Amino acid sequence: MDTLNVFDFLDRIIALIKEENVLNPQETDRVIEYEDPEDLKIKIDFSLTESCANLDELEAICRNVIKYSIKTNSGKFHNQLYGGTDLFGLGATWLSESLNTNQHTFEVAPVFTLIERSVIEEVKHVVGYEEGDGLFSPGGSISNMYGMVLARYRLFPETKTKGLSGLPTLVAFTSEEGHYSIQKSAHWLGIGTDNVIKIKTDDLGRMIPEELERQIVLNKSKGCVPFFVNATAGTTVVGAIDPLDEIAEICNKHKLWLHIDACYGGTLLLSKNHRQRLGASHRSDSFAWNPHKMLGAPLQCSIFITRQNNILHECNSASAGYLFQQDKFYDVSYDTGDKSIQCGRKVDGFKLWLMWKVRGSVGFQSLIDNALDCANYFKNKISKLEGFRLVQKNFETSSVCFWYIPANLRGKKEDEEWWQKMNNVAPAIKEKIVKSGKLMVGYSPLLHRGMYNFFRMITTCHPVPTYSDMDYVIAQIQHFGEAL
Numbered sequence: 001m002d003t004l005n006v007f008d009f010l011d012r013i014i015a016l017i018k019e020e021n022v023l024n025p026q027e028t029d030r031v032i033e034y035e036d037p038e039d040l041k042i043k044i045d046f047s048l049t050e051s052c053a054n055l056d057e058l059e060a061i062c063r064n065v066i067k068y069s070i071k072t073n074s075g076k077f078h079n080q081l082y083g084g085t086d087l088f089g090l091g092a093t094w095l096s097e098s099l100n101t102n103q104h105t106f107e108v109a110p111v112f113t114l115i116e117r118s119v120i121e122e123v124k125h126v127v128g129y130e131e132g133d134g135l136f137s138p139g140g141s142i143s144n145m146y147g148m149v150l151a152r153y154r155l156f157p158e159t160k161t162k163g164l165s166g167l168p169t170l171v172a173f174t175s176e177e178g179h180y181s182i183q184k185s186a187h188w189l190g191i192g193t194d195n196v197i198k199i200k201t202d203d204l205g206r207m208i209p210e211e212l213e214r215q216i217v218l219n220k221s222k223g224c225v226p227f228f229v230n231a232t233a234g235t236t237v238v239g240a241i242d243p244l245d246e247i248a249e250i251c252n253k254h255k256l257w258l259h260i261d262a263c264y265g266g267t268l269l270l271s272k273n274h275r276q277r278l279g280a281s282h283r284s285d286s287f288a289w290n291p292h293k294m295l296g297a298p299l300q301c302s303i304f305i306t307r308q309n310n311i312l313h314e315c316n317s318a319s320a321g322y323l324f325q326q327d328k329f330y331d332v333s334y335d336t337g338d339k340s341i342q343c344g345r346k347v348d349g350f351k352l353w354l355m356w357k358v359r360g361s362v363g364f365q366s367l368i369d370n371a372l373d374c375a376n377y378f379k380n381k382i383s384k385l386e387g388f389r390l391v392q393k394n395f396e397t398s399s400v401c402f403w404y405i406p407a408n409l410r411g412k413k414e415d416e417e418w419w420q421k422m423n424n425v426a427p428a429i430k431e432k433i434v435k436s437g438k439l440m441v442g443y444s445p446l447l448h449r450g451m452y453n454f455f456r457m458i459t460t461c462h463p464v465p466t467y468s469d470m471d472y473v474i475a476q477i478q479h480f481g482e483a484l
Contacts, residue, residue: 005055008055009055009058009059012055012058012059012062013062016059016062016063016066017066020063020066020067022066022071022073023073023085023087023090024073025071025073025074025075025076029071029074030071030437030438031070031071031074031076031077031437031438031439031440032070032071032434032437032440033067033068033437034434034435034437035068040068043064043068044061044064044065044068045061070440072084072085073085073462073463074463075463075465075466075469075472076438076439076440076469076472076473077440078439078440078441078442078457078458078459078473079440079441079442079458080442080458081236081264081293081294081458081460082292082293082294082296082299082460083296083458083459083460083461083462083463084296084460084462084463085296085297085298085299085462086295086296086297086298086355086461086462087462088354088355088358088359089296089297089298089301089351089352089354089355090298091354092298092350092351092353092354092355093298093351095350096112096346096347096350096351099347101347102337102343102344102345102346102347103116103136103336103337103345103346103347103348103349104335104336104337104340104342104343104344104345105324105335105336105337106330106331106332106334106335107328107330107335109347112347112349112350113334113335113336114334115347115349115350115353116135116136116336116347116349117334118353119136119303119349119352119353119356120133120134120135120303120305120349122356123289123303123305124305124307126269126270127269127281127282127284127287127305128281128282129282129287129305129307130307131307131309132305132306132307132308132309133305133306133308133309133310133311133312133313133339134303134304134305134306134312135303135304135312135336135339135340135345136301136302136303136304136345136346136348136349137302137303137304137340137342138300138302138342138345138346139290139300139302140179140181140261140263140288140290140302141179141181141184141185142302142304142341143261143263143288143289143290143302143303143304144179144181144182144185144230144259144261144263144288145181145184145185145188145189146286146288146304146306146312146341147228147230147257147259147285147286147288147304147306148172148182148185148186148189148191148228148230148259149185149189149315149316150257150285150286150306150308150311150312150315151172151227151228151256151257151259151285151286152170152189152191152227152228153311153314153315154257154308154311155225155227155257157314157315160315163190164190168223168224168225169195169223169224169225170191170195170224170225170226170227170228171195171196171197171219171224171225171226171227172186172191172195172196172197172226172227172228172229172230173196173197173199173212173215173216173226173228173229173230173256174196174197174198174199174207174229174230174232175198175199175200175201175205175206175207175230175231175232175235175242176198176199176200176201176448176449177201177205177232177235177236177237177238177240177446177448178198178207178230178232178235178261179232179235179236179261179263181261182196182230182261183196195224197215197219199211199212199215201240201448201449203392204238204240204392204394204396205235205237205238205239205240205392205446205449206240206241206242206243207231207232207242207243207247209243209246209247209249209250212229212247212250213250213253213254216250216254216256226254226256227256227257228256228257228259229247229250229251229256229257229258229259230259230260230261231244231247231258231259231260231261231284232260232261232262232265233260233261233262233264233265233266233268233277233278233281234262234263234264234265234266234268234396234397235264236264237399237401237444237446237456238391238392238395238399238401238446238456239264239265239395239396239397239398239399240396241265241277241278241396241397244260244278244279244280244281244283244284245279245280245283248280248283248284252283257285257286258283258284258285258286259284259285259286259287259288260278260281260284260286260287260288261288262278262281262287262288262289263288263289263290263293263302264290264293264294264397265277265278265294265396265397266278266287266288266289266290267289267291267293267294267295267368267461268368268372268397269281269289270295270361270364270365270368271364271365271368271369271372272365273365273369274368274369274372277396282307284307285306285307285308286304286305286306286307286308287304287305287306288302288303288304289302289303289305290302290303291303291351291352291355293460294368294371294397294398294460294461295355295364295367295368295460295461296367296460296461296462297351297352297355298351300346300348301348301351301352302348303352312339312340313338313339315339316338316339316340316341317338317339318338319338324337324338367461367462367464368461370461370464370465371398371459371460371461371465372397372398372459374398374459374465374466374467374469374470375395375397375398375399375400375457375459377467377470378400378457378459378470378473378474379395379400381470381471381474382400382402382474385474385478386410387404387405387406387407387410387478387481388402388403388404388405388474389402389403389405390402391403391446391451391454398458398459398460399456399457399458400456400457401444401454401455401456401457402454402455402457403422403425403426403454403455404425404426404429404455404477404478404481405422405425406425406481406482406484407482408484409421409422409425419452420452422452422453423445423452423453424453425453425481425484426443426453426454426455427443427453428484429455429477429480429481429484430442430443432480432483433476433477433480436480438476439472439473439476439477441455441456441457441458441473441477442455442456442458443455443456444456455477457473
């Protein structure tokens with residue numbers, strides 16, 4: 001295809017985005033046009049062929065892609081910890097994708113290198129680190145893995161060259177409600193998932209510090225070497241924030257690396273009204289935050305920082321002379337690729353940087369405060385409505401978890417049979433609302449707390465939620481719940 005046709009295609013994509021209300025879904029638009037996988041294969045031809053598609057065919061394909069994809073920019077989407085995209089961040093994404101370069105050296109990303117450094121410095125300041133380093137990574141799971149590998153390197157730097165042979169059994173700790181990436185990190189790093197100790201949580205889903213210290217002492221007595229504690233600031237389901245100050249005291253006492261998985265809750269640090277919930281973040285050794293979650297940066301946008309100077313480079317450097325030459329014509333300290341596990345790394349920092357430039361810290365605070373205010377409105381309203389029951393009285397982020405009890409189960413004896421029936425309610429309502437296209441909201445069990453399936457309602461900064469949006473979600477659950 002010649003250049004003229006390519007730009008014609010790009011023009012058509014922009015027109016499609018406008019025509020199909022991708023970025024501004026209307027009140028009557030569905031959040032999803034659901035089709036089962038086998039039916040979707042009929043609606044869209046997924047085969048790849050030798051012949052070239054013409055522009056009209058491409059436009060038809062793209063229109064169907066839009067039609068059958070989730071409209072995350074809809075006020076009806078509350079299914080994940082992320083939601084719609086910040087449109088200024090989207091503009092930054094379009095520009096950076098067009099420039100199509102790699103973050104690994106100043107040579108090929110001069111502007112983006114300085115932008116990433118600027119954002120990392122500001123995030124360090126927000127967290128409370130006076131020194132340290134950081135980078136953007138491909139998601140919170142990798143950010144958490146960075147924390148674990150740095151913790152091991154600090155304790156046993158020889159693992160970089162000699163591997164795990166001869167090491168004692170290393171033990172890591174996280175809460176029962178911590179993210180599964182901690183177990184995956186232990187697997188990938190050769191520590192073993194059996195050596196991730198899950199610490200009990202309280203009735204709000206927060207790690208119990210006394211249980212953490214008890215397990216540390218117990219594992220030391222077994223001859224194991226505790227080396228890493230993952231505290232969570234915003235658990236995936238209920239949004240709980242572990243008691244960071246108390247955990248930091250324990251880590252300091254036992255000389256353990258404290259990593260904070262704030263992929264979800266880290267956004268609260270940008271609001272003066274809510275940042276105190278993560279007030280001890282500065283006491284951590286490393287910190288992970290995903291602006292693509294609550295804040296609405298385009299996927300993906302994930303930050304890892306550490307307050308330890310130079311350790312990222314010392315731990316991860318492979319000194320590839322063919323790429324990171326030390327006799328370059330500029331200051332090679334600006335080359336960041338050797339401190340990353342990746343070589344190819346997207347310029348994700350530009351999205352957040354441009355959003356910050358446009359909105360400023362004041363604008364971010366306004367968006368965050370609104371998201372939490374709407375979550376609080378939702379919680380307070382359903383707490384007074386028949387058929388709704390909160391999983392717990394209080395929530396620390398923008399998650400609100402609740403059961404919906406259909407009329408035919410109200411006032412009945414809540415024995416095991418009753419709960420088994422309740423376990424089917426959220427999935428049944430979810431199926432009906434998804435197939436109707438009117439709403440997407442998630443559900444989850446917490447089996448370690450003896451809790452059967454319940455709804456998890458999430459509010460995010462984009463699209464900017466309203467009380468009316470909250471009322472809509474309640475009305476839809478009532479409607480489909482009563483029809484069971």
